Amino acid sequence: MNRLRKSFSYAIQGILYGVANEPNMKIHLLAALAALVMGVIAGLSRLEWAMLSLTIFMVLAAETVNTAVERAIDLFSTQQHPLAKIAKDLAAGGVLLAAVNAVVIAFILFGPYLIGILMKL
Secondary structure, three states: OHHHHHHHHHHHHHHHHHHHHOHHHHHHHHHHHHHHHHHHHHOOOHHHHHHHHHHHHHHHHHHHHHHHHHHHHHHHOOOOOHHHHHHHHHHHHHHHHHHHHHHHHHHHHHHHHHHHHHHHO
16 A cells, blocks of 8 residues: 555656646646636536546646656766657657647537637627
């Protein structure tokens, strides 16, 4: 039980580090908050909430892994190296893919709602 508690503690410390120290994590959290507010306003169904939740956590997880990759590479090498650049670029690319997916999901979920509002104007 103590080992499990330590594992959760380390994981929470990692998340808090990302929130406190990574500007992009703050941007993702702000976007997530906006999406959650839009979800409440739009009256999303349970399935739509599940899609939104998965999308939000996928972006946050990708950003967390990206930060971990960057820090690990920085720990092992202070010099620029082509393989370090590739690793960092790949990790950042994973975040970009997750973020693009989040925008697509936002259009799918909120597009009909926004179109309905525009049609009433």
